[in-house]
Amino acid sequence: MGKTFLLKAEVRTKTGTKDAARIRKQGRVPATVYGHKETPTSLSLDAHDFVQGLHQGHRFMEVEIEGKLEAMIVKDLQYDHFGRNVVHVDFMRVDVTERVKVQVPIELKGVAKGTHEGGIIEEHATRVEVECLVANIPEKIVVGVKDIGVGDVLHAGAIELPDGVDLVSPAETLLVTCHLKAAAISAEEGEIEEEPATAGGPEVITEKKTDESSAG
Amino acid sequence: MAMMPKRVKYRKSHRGKMKGHAGRNNYVAFGEYGLQVLETAWVSGRHIEAGRIAATHFLKREGKVYIRIFPHKPISSKPLETRMGKGKGETDYWAACVKPGQICFEIGGVPEDVAKTALLRVSHKMPIRCRFVKRRHTI
Numbered sequence: 001m002g003k004t005f006l007l008k009a010e011v012r013t014k015t016g017t018k019d020a021a022r023i024r025k026q027g028r029v030p031a032t033v034y035g036h037k038e039t040p041t042s043l044s045l046d047a048h049d050f051v052q053g054l055h056q057g058h059r060f061m062e063v064e065i066e067g068k069l070e071a072m073i074v075k076d077l078q079y080d081h082f083g084r085n086v087v088h089v090d091f092m093r094v095d096v097t098e099r100v101k102v103q104v105p106i107e108l109k110g111v112a113k114g115t116h117e118g119g120i121i122e123e124h125a126t127r128v129e130v131e132c133l134v135a136n137i138p139e140k141i142v143v144g145v146k147d148i149g150v151g152d153v154l155h156a157g158a159i160e161l162p163d164g165v166d167l168v169s170p171a172e173t174l175l176v177t178c179h180l181k182a183a184a185i186s187a188e189e190g191e192i193e194e195e196p197a198t199a200g201g202p203e204v205i206t207e208k209k210t211d212e213s214s215a216g
Numbered sequence: 217m218a219m220m221p222k223r224v225k226y227r228k229s230h231r232g233k234m235k236g237h238a239g240r241n242n243y244v245a246f247g248e249y250g251l252q253v254l255e256t257a258w259v260s261g262r263h264i265e266a267g268r269i270a271a272t273h274f275l276k277r278e279g280k281v282y283i284r285i286f287p288h289k290p291i292s293s294k295p296l297e298t299r300m301g302k303g304k305g306e307t308d309y310w311a312a313c314v315k316p317g318q319i320c321f322e323i324g325g326v327p328e329d330v331a332k333t334a335l336l337r338v339s340h341k342m343p344i345r346c347r348f349v350k351r352r353h354t355i
Binding site for chain 2: 181207
């Protein structure tokens with residue numbers, strides 16, 4: 001991915017729900033920037049430009065605030081309830097030579113050996129935390145699952161990371177497992193078997209207490 | 217059999233209000249693809265069970281289906297040809313209160329086209345409009 005992405009931002013003087021909503025109506029996104037022991041600043045960005053950069057995989061952005069360029073990384077994103085629009089962005093000030101801890105998504109590549117043996121691949125974690133230089137933040141980490149057979153597991157410690165990128169997540173973090181479909185079948189049957197227990201209606205906790213008090 | 221709680225504190229509940237939208241449970245958290253509710257409704261345990269069966273039968277035990285809603289709310293009704301009064305009716309069914317944005321079903325471990333077809337089948341069993349969503353781009 002291209003390492004930097006240029007954005008223009010305006011400083012927000014008015015903050016709060018109503019002003020943020022007003023900004024969103026104008027096609028902009030409210031944002032905040034913090035870090036490096038400087039005072040946090042409220043900003044607003046062009047929504048279209050920002051989302052475009054985000055979809056291109058840019059995490060590290062250079063933001064022009066009042067004619068001054070600042071290097072930042074996107075630290076957090078907030079979406080609306082439908083998950084369609086970004087409603088707020090958190091930026092963190094960084095230095096280009098600084099090492100940062102970031103969450104990077106994992107992409108599984110290939111068809112697992114176990115799937116030909118009647119197993120299914122289950123993804124337990126979709127992201128891992130890594131530490132790297134700001135300019136070297138990987139867009140994603142590709143994990144090959146070709147050699148995973150039935151009963152095999154893949155831990156975070158076993159994945160290959162690009163040069164200069166160190167793993168921060170515990171090495172024993174479970175990423176991928178391959179298990180037989182039969183296990184899924186029995187679990188499903190077990191679930192069905194459990195159900196008749198509530199056939200007569202659920203147990204009412206408060207009613208039980210009144211019965212006991214009347215008996216006593 | 218339709219889903220219902222095992223234990224409850226009270227046998228019956230008030231109707232309640234369903235205002236606003238889903239402030240949480242509104243993103244795909246477990247699988248890779250999900251079915252997002254677009255309207256406010258009571259989704260009965262039977263609807264949920266019908267959706268589960270539709271998905272699992274289509275997937276032929278591949279992948280994994282996650283149900284993100286549970287019918288916690290008892291919905292009472294009076295028997296037919298009964299005069300009004302004489303107290304609240306007995307529980308007829310159990311329902312989940314869903315609001316726009318709520319993810320009701322998720323699927324993981326299958327390709328996108330398969331998940332999309334499976335969730336489309338599930339959406340036909342739901343009493344409300346739903347849409348297919350993918351795991352959200354997060355930082």
